[in-house]
Amino acid sequence: MSLHSMGLELVETVIYLTNTLICVILAVLVTDAWFRGDHKGSLLYWMIAAWVMFAADVLFASRPLLSPVVARILPTLLVTVGQAILLIGARVNSGQTKVTLVEPIGAVVLHAVLLTVFHFLAPESPLRRVSNGLIWATLAYLSYRGLRQSPPVFWRSYTAPAKAFMAHAIFHLVRTVLVLLPLSSTSEALNTFVAILGDLEVSFFMVALFVGLLLAHLKQRNEQLSSALAEVKTLSGLLPICAWCKKVRDDDGYWQQVDHYFRNHSKIRFSHGMCTDCADDFRKEAEKLQPSDL
Template sequence: MDRETIIYLTNIIICAIIAVLMTDAWRRGEHRGSLLYWMIAAWVMLVADILFASRPILPGAVDRILPTLLVTVGQAILLVGARIHAEMTVPRRLTAILVMVHAVALVAFYFADSDSVWRRVVNGIIWATLAFLSYRALRNSAPVFWRSYTAPATVFAAHAVFHLFRISFASFPAAQGNGSLAVAVDIMGDLEVSFFMVALFVGLLISNLQQRNEQLSQALAEVKTLSGLLPICAWCKKVRDDDGYWQQVDEYFRTRSEIRFSHGMCADCADDFKKDTAEI
């Protein structure tokens, strides 16, 4: 079993575990919009790795086009999930154009020169662009998704930088002529897939849990605010807040909870009102 096959099999095991974890998180979680797309992306990446590992037995066109294109599809789905999570518009047209352009380029390289160095350059440009757009989207979401070095946004940024490095390497013939260096870069590229998948999806799961924990903590704080003794005037029924100011009951609850009052008249007050108007 050669080095490349071992790396692909390792990636398959890692992607399978991640896909199952993302599926379970989607089933249990409340943020079904973004988690749904991230779960689908994990399964797409798993299929891509299976096809990469099966290259020796696949037809030439499938071998050189489909696995690489599935990576692009997976990253496009990751971008859609990031935009949904950040409550931004989904760039359906942009992602569709990027996938179609990549598909056309891969077909062209297959018939012209499947081993062309420009094939790697095109792959890197497409993947770096999608990773950077995902990074920009998560920068507009909750801080837990971008403020730490292990946050998903940081992983996307590192992924984009790595592909830019590979583009630069592929653009210099002198670097390509160094056989040992080229092999080292290829190994780094294969290993980066595993690092990217683990760091990204684990980061997404942890960030979702942290965000959920912050939401629960905020809800608990609001419940505590509305618990305990509440001073209320026995005559006008105003309540006193923590600063010592007296407020109407509806105003007090409006500023401290999601409660909204709709004013009406109870039956007793309606009878009293009728009596008062009748006397007038």
């Protein structure tokens, strides 16, 4: 092994170990948020994806200790699995009643086949990195589309997770173009630069994405609490009510039925029925009626 190759391998190992540390911190934070939340919804998928990415980084850092087949296929495929789970989480977060799994499952299966074929037939082919980039860019873009259908906190601000997905997709497209440049086939320096840049981008993407997701969930929760507090304040205090017809007077001085008032000032909706006392009174009045009165 040349001195250059040994140096490059050392740099990659350091980057992988750094990514592993970052991933485990983010995974713990997302897991804590999930445990403190309602134990359902998109946070479950964010948590699973974070731990899958952590496992992928552990395998990347351990590649010198693994067999060639495992080292070349499994870590890269785990990244695709993690991004596929992120896509499912983005679609769940958008509130879709039926989440489509065709794209995430299809991407994982396709990538597994391509990685296997490249490993056994063309292990040094640049098309391997091209296929990686295109699949990851596609999953990131689909995740961006999913979050665009979510509440604005997930896509409107510059730190929103949807923006992280879009930046991730653009990065992999640019990286794919760099790999396909004629110069890349002869320039070892360019290949090294692209490889290191891709490894560093993982850290930036993970931090931007998961911190953005946690902030978005926190903002969404604060908005829900603020809305509930405003509703409580609206319904608090004295409410004038007619002692005879039971209508209530609103802030503009108009008298309304109780159900109309609550419908306009809260999310409360009334379903009409008859209580037992009124039912007994109605039955007694009906029994008093003579046949001629019916």
